[in-house]
Amino acid sequence: MSAVLDESSGLQKESVQHDTLMGFHVRFGHLAYDTIERIAKDPASGIAIxxxxxxxxxxxxxGKQTRADQPKKDTGAHAPVDRVGGVICSDLKGPITPRDRRGNRYLVNFVDHKTNYCRIFLAKTKDQAAKYFEDFLIYFEKRFECKVHVLRTDGGAEYNNVDEFCKKSGVARQKSEAKNQAANGKAERMHRTVMNMVRCMLFASELPLSFWGDAAEYAAYILNRSPTRANEGRKSPLEILTGRAPSLQDIVVFGSSCAVFVDTNKKNLQKRSQPGQIVGKSEETKGYR
Known part of the structure; x- marks a missing residue:
């Protein structure tokens, strides 16, 4: 089945998406107003406020309220962070309650230190982290034509079985010092940013909490296309990686109404579609979920 936007929701596809600043704020998973205005200034973004x-x-x-304490600077920012793929930071978060709708309890992220590009993987158990690094490595090196040099993680046992794969792949391993979270601060801050967006999307959509996995993947999709102060010139991760600013026309509000196409090969009088809600997009496919 495939999903298309419900025209009654006012979110049908246009060459340029028009909305208020507040409307785009909700669409983009509750990104900062300044970030959205910066996005709209770029004609390639495909949006107009x-x-x-x-x-x-x-x-x-x-969804975003925090204590007053400020996060520490990433103390592990030594070589070779000045190149794409030079250092990939990773962290595992969980167990998260409740399980998501697919039975997952953990989030595993992989963040490129140079560009802040992030991939999120959902896991049922901790030991899946190593397998997901293999998947990430193949995807990242092939798509962006680069070489991953270093994988940086904390000292958690969930990453122990990745060592052999790293040796075979020519990837060096760095483990942050015990009880020093700042040594792998970039990956841990990314978890915080993603989870802030997840809470906002779930609360605003009023979908069950079991959709947190979908919201997390969608948050990463949005962040990879959004300007960030962490990058020189406040470029988005994908702009640095591809050399061009990505379009954001396909970003819609998490939980938007849609019509889901139904295969009618078996029954001629069957309904052609059924109502649904959009819960994200994938880096690897064009359609909505």
């Missing part, structure tokens, strides 16, 4: 009025977002207050 019709009203720049800012209002307090109660969903952000519910």
């Amino acid at each position: 019709t009203s720049h009025e800012r209002s307090r977002c109660t969903t952000c207050a519910e």
Whole structure:
């Protein structure tokens, strides 16, 4: 089955997507207003803001509230972070309650230190982290024509069985010092950013909490296409990797109404579609989920 946007939702595909600043704020998983305005200034983004009025977002207050303590700087930012694939940081988060709708309890991220490009994988058990690094390595090196040099993680046992694969692949291993989270701070901060967006998307959509896995994957999809202060010139991760600013026309509100196509080969009088809700996009496929 494939999903298409419901025209009644006002989100049908256009050459340029028009919406208010607040509307795009919700579409983009509750990104900062300044970030969205910066996105809209680039003609390649495919979006146009019709009203720049800012209002307090109660969903952000519910989903992003933190203590006053500021995160420490990543103390592991030594060579070779100045090249794409030079250092890939990874961290595992969980167990998360409840399980997501596919039975997963953990999030595993892989973040390119140079560009802040992030891939999220969902796992049922901790020991899947090593297998997902293999998947990430193949995908990242092939898509962006680069070489991964270093995998940096904490000292968790979930990464122990990745050592042999790294040796075969020519990837060096770095483990952060015990009880020093700042040594792998980039991956841990990415988890915090993603989970802030996850909470906001779930609260705003009123979907069950078991959709947190879909929201996390969609958050990474959005972040990879959004400008970030962590990159020189506030470029998005994909702009650095590909040399061109990505379009954001396909970003819609998490949980948007859609019509899901139904294969009618078996029954001629069967309904051609059924109502559904969009819960994200994939880096590897064109359609919505």
